[in-house]
Amino acid sequence: MTPLLEVSGLRTHFTSFGGTRIVKAVDGISFTLNEGETLGLIGESGCGKTTTCLSIVGLLPTAARIAGGRITFGGQELTEKTSREMRRIRGRSIAMILQDPMASLNPLFSIYRQVAEPAYYHQAMRGRTLRRRVQDLLAAVRIPSPAQRMRDYPHQMSGGMRQRIVGAIALAGGPKLIIADEPTTNLDVTIQAQYLDLLKDIQRDTGVAIIFVTHNLGIVARMCDRMAVMYAGKIVEHGSVRNLFNGARHPYTRALLGSITRLGSKEPLYAIPGQPPNLARLPSGCAFHPRCPDAVPRCSTEEPPEEGFDDGWTVSCWRAAAEPARKEYDRTSA
Amino acid sequence: MGQFIVRRTLYAIATLFILSLTIFLVVRLTGDPVTLLAEPGAQEEDLAVIRKDWGLDRPLPVQYAAFVKNVLTGELGQSFNYEMPVSTLYFQRLPNSLELALAATLISFLIGIPTGIISAVRVNSVWDHVGKTVALLGLSVPGFWLGLVMILIFSVWLGWLPTSGQGGWRNLIMPAVALGWYFAASLLRLTRSSMLEVLRSEYIKLARLKGLPAFAVIAVHAFKNALIPVLTLAGINLVIMLNAAVIIEVIFAWPGIGRLLYEGIFQRDFPLVQGIVMEAGVMIVVINLLVDILYAYIDPRIRLTR
Numbered sequence: 268m269t270p271l272l273e274v275s276g277l278r279t280h281f282t283s284f285g286g287t288r289i290v291k292a293v294d295g296i297s298f299t300l301n302e303g304e305t306l307g308l309i310g311e312s313g314c315g316k317t318t319t320c321l322s323i324v325g326l327l328p329t330a331a332r333i334a335g336g337r338i339t340f341g342g343q344e345l346t347e348k349t350s351r352e353m354r355r356i357r358g359r360s361i362a363m364i365l366q367d368p369m370a371s372l373n374p375l376f377s378i379y380r381q382v383a384e385p386a387y388y389h390q391a392m393r394g395r396t397l398r399r400r401v402q403d404l405l406a407a408v409r410i411p412s413p414a415q416r417m418r419d420y421p422h423q424m425s426g427g428m429r430q431r432i433v434g435a436i437a438l439a440g441g442p443k444l445i446i447a448d449e450p451t452t453n454l455d456v457t458i459q460a461q462y463l464d465l466l467k468d469i470q471r472d473t474g475v476a477i478i479f480v481t482h483n484l485g486i487v488a489r490m491c492d493r494m495a496v497m498y499a500g501k502i503v504e505h506g507s508v509r510n511l512f513n514g515a516r517h518p519y520t521r522a523l524l525g526s527i528t529r530l531g532s533k534e535p536l537y538a539i540p541g542q543p544p545n546l547a548r549l550p551s552g553c554a555f556h557p558r559c560p561d562a563v564p565r566c567s568t569e570e571p572p573e574e575g576f577d578d579g580w581t582v583s584c585w586r587a588a589a590e591p592a593r594k595e596y597d598r599t600s601a
Numbered sequence: 602m603g604q605f606i607v608r609r610t611l612y613a614i615a616t617l618f619i620l621s622l623t624i625f626l627v628v629r630l631t632g633d634p635v636t637l638l639a640e641p642g643a644q645e646e647d648l649a650v651i652r653k654d655w656g657l658d659r660p661l662p663v664q665y666a667a668f669v670k671n672v673l674t675g676e677l678g679q680s681f682n683y684e685m686p687v688s689t690l691y692f693q694r695l696p697n698s699l700e701l702a703l704a705a706t707l708i709s710f711l712i713g714i715p716t717g718i719i720s721a722v723r724v725n726s727v728w729d730h731v732g733k734t735v736a737l738l739g740l741s742v743p744g745f746w747l748g749l750v751m752i753l754i755f756s757v758w759l760g761w762l763p764t765s766g767q768g769g770w771r772n773l774i775m776p777a778v779a780l781g782w783y784f785a786a787s788l789l790r791l792t793r794s795s796m797l798e799v800l801r802s803e804y805i806k807l808a809r810l811k812g813l814p815a816f817a818v819i820a821v822h823a824f825k826n827a828l829i830p831v832l833t834l835a836g837i838n839l840v841i842m843l844n845a846a847v848i849i850e851v852i853f854a855w856p857g858i859g860r861l862l863y864e865g866i867f868q869r870d871f872p873l874v875q876g877i878v879m880e881a882g883v884m885i886v887v888i889n890l891l892v893d894i895l896y897a898y899i900d901p902r903i904r905l906t907r
């Protein structure tokens with residue numbers, strides 16, 4: 268089966284100070300996603316998760332550009348699309364849910380108008396059909412009495428409701444892929460759990476694939492089939508959630524699992540000793556080596572290659588090949 | 602909404618009270634108007650008669666009370682020089698000023714808003730630099746200088762446009778450009794910064810994620826939000842251009858309120874100056890109220906909470 272989405276060797280760079288400084292926010296990452304599957308993308312703040320997502324939807328900030336690699340979606344090469352073609356893809360087959368539900372909706376337009384827009388522009392729906400469609404979408408994300416609520420404005424709704432409306436907007440084009448960039452970070456715990464259940468139900472009903480970006484490994488365990496761990500613009504370990512939770516091969520993944528937070532915790536992953544790397548001045552060799560408890564001398568000079576194991580499991584670490592997968596993050600063995 | 606209007610009205614009254622006191626004292630600092638009439642042989646007694654005539658011999662609090670009374674009746678007192686009610690003079694000139702101010706507002710909108718939007722949408726592009734240059738020129742080149750240059754080019758050298766007076770659009774165009782020039786620049790800057798802020802917002806990102814055409818994202822989603830601060834400035838600009846286009850009206854001999862104010866100041870015609878300033882103050886208060894109501898129309902958050 269050909270995958271729905273195939274990202275290979277993607278590199279996205281930020282250029283600043285007139286091209287004198289380059290930040291390799293995404294530095295040669297590869298992964299695939301099948302129809303109906305959920306991939307968790309995790310890593311500390313600033314490791315390039317959002318940049319990866321925006322590269323896929325073609326909405327990078329002006330300072331950023333794709334410097335290499337391919338993004339193949341449903342057999343089409345997205346990196347070669349014009350902005351007009353990308354616009355059509357965004358309205359229909361790829362949707363993205365942003366982090367902040369309070370800020371994602373335009374305060375000056377009614378819910379109806381904002382949910383209706385994709386169908387209005389992309390499917391040329393009008394009048395009663397359009398109203399019907401908006402009601403159905405709102406019902407699908409469990410907004411009570413949608414016919415009334417759709418006349419409201421965003422400020423009349425709670426954060427959880429707004430995020431569900433953003434979900435309805437994502438569903439509007441009938442997408443094959445939804446990218447959710449930390450969609451629940453700003454919601455409180457019970458609302459978070461409800462929202463995750465809702466996404467799961469939608470996925471079951473529509474068969475949509477999801478890329479779920481999060482800081483929270485509890486959410487990954489609950490939501491995802493596979494996970495990709497990013498560090499400093501690279502995917503350092505990628506495999507099935509079950510395998511990785513049973514015993515990760517990369518020391519960084521083990522560190523993350525060692526600092527696992529409750530579902531609903533708003534704390535970022537700072538439990539790992541040392542500073543997250545500065546992408547403008549990366550350490551030589553393996554970028555994780557200054558913080559790695561398992562580092563060996565060659566780690567600071569040579570970059571580890573990606574190695575493949577069974578089950579599509581890949582790891583970039585000098586010691587991964589030599590050692591079996593381990594569960595514990597050992598703070599003393601450095 | 603009712604409570605809101607009551608509160609706004611109380612603020613307005615307090616503001617106008619402070620304004621009246623300030624202008625009352627400031628005009629009296631400019632000197633004794635009667636001495637302007639003093640010819641070499643004038644007798645002190647004659648001057649005293651005039652002073653008494655104009656009510657300037659009374660103590661200041663009494664004069665102020667008379668001024669307030671005149672404002673409240675809407676008549677604004679008798680002009681010293683014209684010997685007729687200030688309100689009559691004011692409303693005679695108002696249509697002329699309105700013509701000029703509306704033309705200047707139109708010009709400042711046509712230049713300021715589209716250029717501001719383009720500058721914001723294409724930050725650091727050639728367009729943005731053009732916009733920044735226009736803004737810089739607008740804020741640094743005085744309108745009267747621009748007016749004089751235009752007279753030199755279009756009237757003196759080319760002979761296309763009349764130098765002064767009021768009539769058709771040919772009389773209107775140069776003073777309107779000279780007057781609208783500064784406000785075009787200030788609108789441009791405000792539109793640009795307001796648009797930039799809105800364009801960075803999450804809801805604009807979401808609008809793009811929906812795959813909306815660029816026009817819908819910028820002209821509908823972004824501009825409506827960016828418009829709110831722009832409206833306030835436009836309202837205040839209109840009042841200023843209406844009442845205080847002094848230099849431009851003098852240069853182009855435009856028979857408007859600005860020139861009336863100019864004469865009033867030079868001849869120390871206290872009631873005239875006070876009256877025009879109070880009219881401008883009332884207008885600012887009213888325009889601000891209208892803008893607030895307009896906000897409520899644009900912004901549902903205001904509409905429903907007040």
Ligand SMILES: Nc1ncnc2c1ncn2[C@@H]1O[C@H](COP(=O)(O)OP(=O)(O)OP(=O)(O)O)[C@@H](O)[C@H]1O
Pocket residue numbers: 281282283290292310311312313314315316317318319328330546
């Ligand atoms: N406009 C920009 N100009 C220059 N560098 C940028 C810009 N935006 C992001 N970056 C850099 O790109 C890197 C990746 O940012 P990105 O937002 O993708 O991280 P993230 O993994 O999504 O982090 P978070 O968890 O905080 O959302 C950051 O380290 C940041 O320094």
Ligand code: SF4
Pocket residue numbers: 517518519553554555556557559560561562563566571583584585586587
């Ligand atoms: S390559 Fe070396 S430094 Fe990097 S994670 Fe593996 S052991 Fe640690």
Ligand SMILES: [Mg+2]
Pocket residue numbers: 316317318448
């Ligand atoms: Mg992010």
